[in-house]
Amino acid sequence: MLSDAYDAVPLVEAVTASSPAPSLSLATLGWSEFFGDQLEPSEAHLIPTRIAMVHRDRLSGLSQTGQTDLSLAPQATTGDYAVGDWVLVEPHDQLVKRRLTRKTVLERRTQGGRVPQLAAANVDTLFIVTSCNADFNIARLERYLALANEAGTTPVILLTKADTAEDAEAYQRQAAALQRGLAVVTLNPRTSDAATALAAWCGTGQTVALIGSSGVGKSTLVNTLAGSAQQSPQQTGAIREHDAKGRHTTTARSLHAIAGGGWVIDTPGMRTLQVSDVGYGIDTLFAEITELAPLCKFRDCTHVHEPGCAVQAAIKAGTLDPERLARWRKLSDENQHNTPVQTGPRGATSPAGRGKRR
Secondary structure, eight states, rough: OSSTTTOOOOOOOOOOOSSSSOOOHHHHOOOHHHTTTTGGGTTTSSEEEEEEOSSSSSSSEEEEEEEEEEBOTTTTOOOOOOOEEEEEETTTOEEEEEEOOOOOOOEEOTTTTTSSSSEEEEEEEEEEESSSTTTHHHHHHHHHHHHHHTOOOOOEEEEEEEOOOOOHHHHHHHHHTSSTTTTEEEEOOTHHHHHHGGGOOOOOOOEEEEEEESSSSHHHHHHHHGGGGGGOOOOOOOOTTTOOBOOOOOSSSSEEEOSSSSSSEEEEOOOOOOOOOOOHHHHHTTTTHHHGGSSSTTTTSSSSSSSHHHHHHHHHTTTOHHHHHHHHHHHHHHHHHHOOEEEEEGOOEEEEEOOOOO
C-alpha cells in the first residue's frame, strides 16, 4: 500500500482459490448491504466484481464466476481504482460501468503529489506490521494509526522478530500505549500459529490489509495466511543486519484469499508517510489530548504557555507524557499544512472534512 513504485510491473497474480474455476458467493468476496443498497433497478444485469489487482494499464477482478480481466471506458484510468473496490461490469465484454461508493479507503499523499494515492478500499482491518528491532518507531506507528482511524478501518499492530529481542514485552507495552483499545499481537509470520492468532480478523468475507516497512515480514505473513491455495506466493527477502532495513519485494497491491476465509491485501514496503486530511484520525489517536482541550480556558489554546491550559496541567500532574504532546503537535501541524482547503460560498475556504467513503 502506499507505494512509490506504483507503476512497477506486478510480481504476483491475484489469488482466487485452490480450484481453477472457483464458485464464490458475493458474501464470501466481502459484499454487504452497504454495497447492495447502492444498486439501481436498471443495473440488475451488471455483474458485481471486486478489484483484485490494479496494473499500470489494466484491472483484474473477482466475481462469483472467478477471476477476469476487466476493460475500462476510454476516458477512465486505472488510477481511479483501488484493490478491494467493488465495480459493476457488463457481462458480455467485462466493461466497468460504475464503481460503487467505498465503505473505507486507505490513501496517502506523496511528496509533491497533487492528489492522494489510492492504496486499498473496503478494508475492515489494517494490520500495521513492525519488528522488535531498529524498525520499531513510535512516531511512524502513530502515522499509520492516524491513517487507519481516518479510513474507518480497525488498526491492529503486529510485532514480528520477537525472538531476536532481549525484551519483547517492552515493545508490546510501548505499542499498546499508543491508542486506547489498540490490539497488539506478537507473532512469527512463518508459522501456522500466526494464522491462528489473527483468525478473529480474518473470517469469511472480511478483508485485511498489511502496511509497514520493507523486511518486517508482510509478504511472509501473506504467504502464511493464504496457505497452499495461493497460486503465486509473494517473494520475500532478507533484511540488512546493521539497520534492520529490508528490500522492496512487493511492488504492487494485490488481493489474496485467506485459507480459512477472508481476503488479505499485501502492499509495498513504506518508511515515509506524509499525513494529510487525517484530522479525525489524529483526534482518535490522541484521545487523551482531544478530551482535555475543551477544558482549557481559551478556545484557541495552543497548549504551550496559555494560562488555564488543561493539557499543560495534565503534564504537570504527571498524567500526560510531554513527548506524547510534542508528537501530537508535530503531526497536527503537518496535517494542517498538507491538507488542502475546500472553497465554499463566495470564495470562503474551510479544511477538507473526513471523507473515507468515496
